[in-house]
Amino acid sequence: MVTTSPDKDPVTDSQPPSAKPGGGVPVQATPVGATTGAPAELPPSSVAGRGMFGISGSGDTSGFGGLVRRRVGGGGSERPYGSYFDEVYDALAEAFPGLDDAIEKVVVDRNELTLHVKAERILDVARTMRDEESLRFELCSSVSGVDYLGSDERRLHVTYHLASMTYRRRVRLEVAVGTEHPHVPSVTPVYPTADWQERETYDMFGIIFDGHPGLTRILMPDDWEGYPQRKDYPLGGVPVEYKGAEIPPPDRRRSYQ
Amino acid sequence: MSTNPSYAPERETSEGKVFTVTGGDWDTVVSGTDPVSDERIVVNMGPQHPSTHGVLRLILELEGETVREMRSVVGYLHTGIEKSIEYRNWVQGTTFVTRMDYLSPIFNETAYSLAVEKLLGIEDQITERASTIRVLMMELNRISSHLVWLATTGMELGAISIMLYGFREREYILEIFEMVSGLRMNMAYVRPGGVAQDVPDSAIKKIQEFLKMMPKRLKEYEDLLSGQPIWTERTQGVAVLDVTACVALGVTGPVLRSAGLPWDLRKTEPYCGYENYEFDVPTSNDGDVWGRYQVRLAEIRESLKLIEQALDKLRPGPIMVADKKIAWPAQLALGVDGLGNSLEHVAKIMGQSMESLIHHFKLVTEGFRVPPGQVYVAIEGPRGELGAHAVSDGGTRPYRVHFREPSFVNLQALPAMAEGGLIADVIAGGASLDPVMGGCDR
Numbered sequence: 001m002v003t004t005s006p007d008k009d010p011v012t013d014s015q016p017p018s019a020k021p022g023g024g025v026p027v028q029a030t031p032v033g034a035t036t037g038a039p040a041e042l043p044p045s046s047v048a049g050r051g052m053f054g055i056s057g058s059g060d061t062s063g064f065g066g067l068v069r070r071r072v073g074g075g076g077s078e079r080p081y082g083s084y085f086d087e088v089y090d091a092l093a094e095a096f097p098g099l100d101d102a103i104e105k106v107v108v109d110r111n112e113l114t115l116h117v118k119a120e121r122i123l124d125v126a127r128t129m130r131d132e133e134s135l136r137f138e139l140c141s142s143v144s145g146v147d148y149l150g151s152d153e154r155r156l157h158v159t160y161h162l163a164s165m166t167y168r169r170r171v172r173l174e175v176a177v178g179t180e181h182p183h184v185p186s187v188t189p190v191y192p193t194a195d196w197q198e199r200e201t202y203d204m205f206g207i208i209f210d211g212h213p214g215l216t217r218i219l220m221p222d223d224w225e226g227y228p229q230r231k232d233y234p235l236g237g238v239p240v241e242y243k244g245a246e247i248p249p250p251d252r253r254r255s256y257q
Numbered sequence: 258m259s260t261n262p263s264y265a266p267e268r269e270t271s272e273g274k275v276f277t278v279t280g281g282d283w284d285t286v287v288s289g290t291d292p293v294s295d296e297r298i299v300v301n302m303g304p305q306h307p308s309t310h311g312v313l314r315l316i317l318e319l320e321g322e323t324v325r326e327m328r329s330v331v332g333y334l335h336t337g338i339e340k341s342i343e344y345r346n347w348v349q350g351t352t353f354v355t356r357m358d359y360l361s362p363i364f365n366e367t368a369y370s371l372a373v374e375k376l377l378g379i380e381d382q383i384t385e386r387a388s389t390i391r392v393l394m395m396e397l398n399r400i401s402s403h404l405v406w407l408a409t410t411g412m413e414l415g416a417i418s419i420m421l422y423g424f425r426e427r428e429y430i431l432e433i434f435e436m437v438s439g440l441r442m443n444m445a446y447v448r449p450g451g452v453a454q455d456v457p458d459s460a461i462k463k464i465q466e467f468l469k470m471m472p473k474r475l476k477e478y479e480d481l482l483s484g485q486p487i488w489t490e491r492t493q494g495v496a497v498l499d500v501t502a503c504v505a506l507g508v509t510g511p512v513l514r515s516a517g518l519p520w521d522l523r524k525t526e527p528y529c530g531y532e533n534y535e536f537d538v539p540t541s542n543d544g545d546v547w548g549r550y551q552v553r554l555a556e557i558r559e560s561l562k563l564i565e566q567a568l569d570k571l572r573p574g575p576i577m578v579a580d581k582k583i584a585w586p587a588q589l590a591l592g593v594d595g596l597g598n599s600l601e602h603v604a605k606i607m608g609q610s611m612e613s614l615i616h617h618f619k620l621v622t623e624g625f626r627v628p629p630g631q632v633y634v635a636i637e638g639p640r641g642e643l644g645a646h647a648v649s650d651g652g653t654r655p656y657r658v659h660f661r662e663p664s665f666v667n668l669q670a671l672p673a674m675a676e677g678g679l680i681a682d683v684i685a686g687g688a689s690l691d692p693v694m695g696g697c698d699r
Contacts, residue, residue, distance in 0.1 A: 146657045159646065
């Protein structure tokens with residue numbers, strides 16, 4: 001049996017979320033997401049994340065406080081990048097005049113190369129990546145989005161995972177746009193496979209791919225309001241009564257963090 | 258015609274002339290209304306059509322029996338797994354991803370676990386036994402997935418017997434899964450750091466029996482289908498897609514290999530120790546449904562070889578990473594009613610060791626932290642490249658997990674296969690892509 005919670009959350013009104021248009025998404029909602037409260041916030045901005053369970057100072061008898069791991073810095077990586085990454089970058093620089101202008105930064109992390117590309121240049125970079133003899137990234141494996149709410153001003157990122165079947169290499173291209181003007185050129189002229197994947201990214205994040213042959217929602221219903229994978233879009237759900245006890249919707253449940 | 262008592266008289270409406278047909282010869286009716294029959298009609302197939310592989314909707318524009326244009330509509334099985342996963346911890350993520358492509362749960366779990374392990378930087382610490390068990394389970398899963406493909410495709414093209422046989426052998430594999438993990442499907446068996454529990458001896462015995470039985474059964478399938486004139490008519494030269502089209506449309510897996518490109522991530526970018534196994538990558542040059550049928554049958558044979566080698570490689574050892582800050586603390590045991598915590602483990606954490614209790618509590622309620630960053634891991638699923646893009650913000654929950662689902666990407670190729678062909682071949686072409694809508698829509 002489905003009931004509404006007796007103590008209402010002040011943010012939402014009395015209607016169950018599912019009954020409202022857009023699944024009950026408030027226009028100005030407090031961010032909710034992966035971590036408690038404001039989940040999109042990154043942990044304290046020290047260079048190293050401390051502690052497996054985030055414990056610092058005293059009182060920790062479990063031994064979990066001792067672990068220190070390096071955090072990836074916000075800046076790009078320095079040369080040499082290692083592995084085949086230098087070769088890829090040099091080949092791209094040679095084939096693409098004015099590359100430094102188009103690339104914001106280069107990040108090498110966990111043996112993966114990420115080229116952060118300016119949004120308006122992504123199609124040109126992708127075309128060079130595919131066509132250039134020494135690059136040959138024939139396959140666009142995946143296109144998807146990530147919402148870095150709270151940690152990046154241009155919070156909406158699109159990631160393109162390219163694979164070179166000839167050289168057996170992989171590269172990630174990443175572009176960042178803000179929510180006020182979320183426009184990115186579509187890469188469908190270069191990679192037709194990006195068609196549905198860009199539609200999904202539009203559907204989930206509201207990123208508009210200019211030049212896409214038919215940018216419509218693909219997974220959500222056509223008349224849906226809001227972009228579900230954004231971090232300020234609540235998970236929603238209704239409290240459920242089970243054997244007399246009430247179980248709150250997932251985003252209102254107690255969280256141990 | 259209005260003199261014929263079988264027909265109600267025609268009447269004029271705003272949409273044109275309307276005939277109410279109550280019986281009689283169809284040809285006479287059609288020639289009476291549309292003597293030239295050059296009209297294009299739009300036919301909606303699905304989403305609840307027995308031959309569209311789950312809830313897939315196809316919109317066809319037909320000229321007679323010829324498909325002129327085709328668009329597919331997906332999303333009917335969208336369950337928001339990628340959103341829900343952001344509200345659970347990293348280990349719980351396994352239970353979500355296993356439900357995406359429900360015919361290949363082990364692959365979803367493995368791709369996810371490999372991504373989390375790469376984020377944690379513990380790829381080198383994964384024990385050999387854990388990797389071998391993963392390979393063993395993945396290859397069993399590949400066979401069961403291909404068997405469902407064979408069964409359903411056979412049924413959709415009119416061969417009912419193969420449906421029964423395919424599901425019969427798949428049932429055998431599901432029983433093996435149940436012996437190993439406690440569950441037939443959606444097992445959440447592969448976890449970040451290793452696997453949930455060890456393979457019992459009884460399951461090994463059952464796998465060995467399966468290895469003995471399966472080659473004979475494969476022979477039976479081929480006897481049943483390969484020489485069958487209807488089967489060859491319905492598959493040969495149907496829904497052709499060449500390598501260029503496959504790569505442009507992102508189609509991978511058996512469909513790409515049936516066009517002639519031996520691209521298999523187990524060979525080209527090995528993971529889980531696949532570089533230490535001996536197996537071939539079957540290809541075909543036909544690029545049609547027939548070629549895909551042959552490639553998949555050959556892949557089942559290769560998987561049998563891999564399972565045999567994996568059984569030989571199984572040496573006693575741990576199945577989880579040694580790092581107690583990551584390893585799932587429970588010591589699962591198979592109880593009479595399925596899975597449960599072993600009594601010894603419960604007695605230890607409750608009675609003897611406060612540290613173990615704290616450990617257990619922290620890991621189960623909160624989970625481990627994963628250093629910030631993003632990774633993309635791709636493995637060769639039964640349908641093609643299954644990629645997991647995982648992003649961590651340094652917390653105990655996934656910040657974003659996206660799956661590059663081969664079903665989703667491959668379905669884009671259906672119009673390219675179907676347009677210009679017969680409507681009956683839409684079914685054959687769609688089936689040959691082997692889409693699983695649970696994976697496609699997530």
